[in-house]
Amino acid sequence: MSRVPLRPLPRWRREGRAQLRFGLDHVLAILASLLFVYPLIWLVSASLKPAWQIYRAPLVLIPDGATFEVYRRIFTSTPFATYLQNSLIYAVGGTLLTILVAIVAAYGLSRHEFRGKQTALLLILTVQLMPALISAIPVYILMQRLDLFNTQLGIVLLYGAVSIPFGVWVLKGYLDTIPKELDESAWIDGAGKLYTLWRILVPVIVPGIASLFIILFVGKWNEFALASILLRDPGIFSLTVGTYTLLGPDESDFRLTAAASLINIVPILLVFLGLQRFLISGLTAGAVKQ
Amino acid sequence: MRATTPAVPPPPRRRMTLQRFVGGPWPWLVPALGMLALFRAYPMLHQAWLSLTDMRTATIGQARFVGLDNYRFIFTDPGFLGSLGFTFMFTVGSVGLSFVVGFALALLLNRPLRGRSVYRTAILTSWVISSLIVGYMWQMLLNESSAGVVNGMLRNLGIPAVAWFSDPAIARISVILVDVWRSSAYIMVFMLGGLQTIPRELVEAAMIDGASAWQRLRHIVLPLLSGLITIALIFTTIATFNVYELIVSLTGGGPGRATMTLGYQMFRTAFGGGEVQGLGLLGRGAAMGMVMFLITFAFTILYLRVGFYRRGGRA
Numbered sequence: 320m321s322r323v324p325l326r327p328l329p330r331w332r333r334e335g336r337a338q339l340r341f342g343l344d345h346v347l348a349i350l351a352s353l354l355f356v357y358p359l360i361w362l363v364s365a366s367l368k369p370a371w372q373i374y375r376a377p378l379v380l381i382p383d384g385a386t387f388e389v390y391r392r393i394f395t396s397t398p399f400a401t402y403l404q405n406s407l408i409y410a411v412g413g414t415l416l417t418i419l420v421a422i423v424a425a426y427g428l429s430r431h432e433f434r435g436k437q438t439a440l441l442l443i444l445t446v447q448l449m450p451a452l453i454s455a456i457p458v459y460i461l462m463q464r465l466d467l468f469n470t471q472l473g474i475v476l477l478y479g480a481v482s483i484p485f486g487v488w489v490l491k492g493y494l495d496t497i498p499k500e501l502d503e504s505a506w507i508d509g510a511g512k513l514y515t516l517w518r519i520l521v522p523v524i525v526p527g528i529a530s531l532f533i534i535l536f537v538g539k540w541n542e543f544a545l546a547s548i549l550l551r552d553p554g555i556f557s558l559t560v561g562t563y564t565l566l567g568p569d570e571s572d573f574r575l576t577a578a579a580s581l582i583n584i585v586p587i588l589l590v591f592l593g594l595q596r597f598l599i600s601g602l603t604a605g606a607v608k609q
Numbered sequence: 610m611r612a613t614t615p616a617v618p619p620p621p622r623r624r625m626t627l628q629r630f631v632g633g634p635w636p637w638l639v640p641a642l643g644m645l646a647l648f649r650a651y652p653m654l655h656q657a658w659l660s661l662t663d664m665r666t667a668t669i670g671q672a673r674f675v676g677l678d679n680y681r682f683i684f685t686d687p688g689f690l691g692s693l694g695f696t697f698m699f700t701v702g703s704v705g706l707s708f709v710v711g712f713a714l715a716l717l718l719n720r721p722l723r724g725r726s727v728y729r730t731a732i733l734t735s736w737v738i739s740s741l742i743v744g745y746m747w748q749m750l751l752n753e754s755s756a757g758v759v760n761g762m763l764r765n766l767g768i769p770a771v772a773w774f775s776d777p778a779i780a781r782i783s784v785i786l787v788d789v790w791r792s793s794a795y796i797m798v799f800m801l802g803g804l805q806t807i808p809r810e811l812v813e814a815a816m817i818d819g820a821s822a823w824q825r826l827r828h829i830v831l832p833l834l835s836g837l838i839t840i841a842l843i844f845t846t847i848a849t850f851n852v853y854e855l856i857v858s859l860t861g862g863g864p865g866r867a868t869m870t871l872g873y874q875m876f877r878t879a880f881g882g883g884e885v886q887g888l889g890l891l892g893r894g895a896a897m898g899m900v901m902f903l904i905t906f907a908f909t910i911l912y913l914r915v916g917f918y919r920r921g922g923r924a
Binding site: 344345347348349351352354355356358359361362365373374375377378420421423424426427428430431433436439441443444445446448449450451452453454455456457458459460461463464476477479480481483484487537540541542543544547548559562563566568569570573576577579580583584587588591592595598 | 633634635636637638640641642644645647648649650651652653655656659664669670714717718720722723725727728730731732733734735736737738739740741742745746747748749750752754755756757758761762765790794844847848851853854857858861872875876879880891894895898901902905906908909912913
């Protein structure tokens with residue numbers, strides 16, 4: 320760091336500035352929040368407006384006679400309720416599968432020193448950085464050959480597999496912070512390794528597991544690319560695939576698009592708001608923690 | 610002079626017996642490595658082979674070897690080269706702007722602000738919305754018909770309407786701006802995590818010495834966070850470079866081919882409606898996938914050099 324000559328400000332200027340800045344901070348923060356929240360508020364409004372109001376008064380947020388007609392139309396004329404259920408299966412199933420496999424692997428990596436450990440870690444990190452989207456075509460062929468094409472099991476297995484590297488990485492970070500003496504005291508009491516992991520270590524890293532859960536759940540709930548090529552039967556469509564099927568590349572009915580979008584957003588937003596306190600540490604786990 | 614020995618020396622090589630295998634780390638790693646091998650590693654390798662064949666969705670398993678034909682085709686196809694160019698433009702623009710916005714938000718929320726977590730939550734909501742839906746949402750907000758909200762606001766301010774999607778040059782900027790809206794919250798959280806590791810006393814001491822906000826940022830905060838920033842940059846670059854879902858719902862690659870990205874091009878080639886009739890060009894799509902793979906791999910190597918080796922290979 321290079322030294323710079325610094326000239327102190329007189330005291331009165333510092334304090335006056337501080338107060339001005341304080342007010343300014345709030346104004347800026349509110350404006351920034353609005354930039355991110357306004358589109359959502361507008362979505363709610365557009366989905367409830369009567370049709371004429373969409374084109375005549377796009378800026379008016381209060382609907383002139385709110386109507387749930389589009390929602391009724393979506394849920395009665397399309398299997399959106401089934402899509403919601405399917406997305407829940409894929410997101411929860413895939414997330415739990417990842418976490419289960421990753422906890423076991425993270426234990427192996429955290430509690431053992433062995434030849435090839437650095438190579439294994441390097442490989443896991445490399446795979447983690449490669450978006451699954453890149454190999455969509457070979458995955459499409461693989462799933463056909465495994466008879467997992469167009470099946471719910473196939474999506475759960477695939478969703479479970481793709482995030483294993485991230486899961487291992489995060490959970491190993493948490494396990495590494497637990498002193499090994501804790502394991503050893505359990506062994507002295509005659510506990511096996513699996514018992515130690517399950518009953519002693521896992522309870523300690525519950526916050527880590529929770530943050531991993533929400534990050535993975537959000538990613539899988541929102542996934543579209545792979546699901547769109549692997550699912551053919553509308554009965555097992557995920558919500559994103561069903562939404563694309565309903566709206567296509569350029570649906571012009573704003574009320575329909577807004578309502579369908581909100582049906583995608585609201586469940587995940589509730590999960591996010593409920594588990595938010597676990598989220599922040601997990602998002603930065605890859606870089607800040609270590 | 611000898612280098613210092615690592616704290617835990619690697620165990621000496623011994624003959625592997627079944628008992629030693631079961632007691633060692635490998636049984637713990639087998640499920641993870643097995644699933645990764647099947648669903649991640651094998652497809653990546655298979656793609657290299659696929660890109661050398663003329664496989665279509667109708668001829669899975671019985672494709673002809675065509676050498677480098679697919680590569681020769683895509684690298685002489687102006688459409689593909691155009692999408693390669695736009696993908697780079699999109700990546701640089703989106704990552705650069707997201708960083709500026711995300712970092713500015715992080716600095717703002719790092720100040721002693723009442724209700725800070727409320728602001729943070731509000732901004733972070735953009736992160737939980739899927740790219741597909743973000744695309745639909747902004748396609749409506751930026752719509753050029755009388756229902757478009759942004760143009761409506763501009764009109765109230767006396768500014769003429771903007772051709773957000775019908776003008777090719779503006780459409781490219783629109784796509785970048787929407788992606789910035791989507792990804793800056795993530796960078797904000799990332800940077801906020803970094804900012805909170807900076808000791809308060811350090812910044813306060815500089816303040817007492819009379820350092821201006823800009824000087825504190827330039828000479829204290831940025832140097833301390835440079836490692837984290839580099840890692841986040843590469844991480845975001847990889848994700849941004851492989852954009853697909855946002856394009857599907859926002860522009861469909863248009864107008865013309867102005868906003869086609871590599872990912873979108875690959876999906877269109879392989880699954881653009883022709884796959885049901887067996888006409889999807891899997892081989893040619895795989896060649897595009899290989900191009901994406903190689904570029905992403907280059908970024909990955911960069912990440913590993915910065916993020917893995919610089920910390921002495923320890924995670």
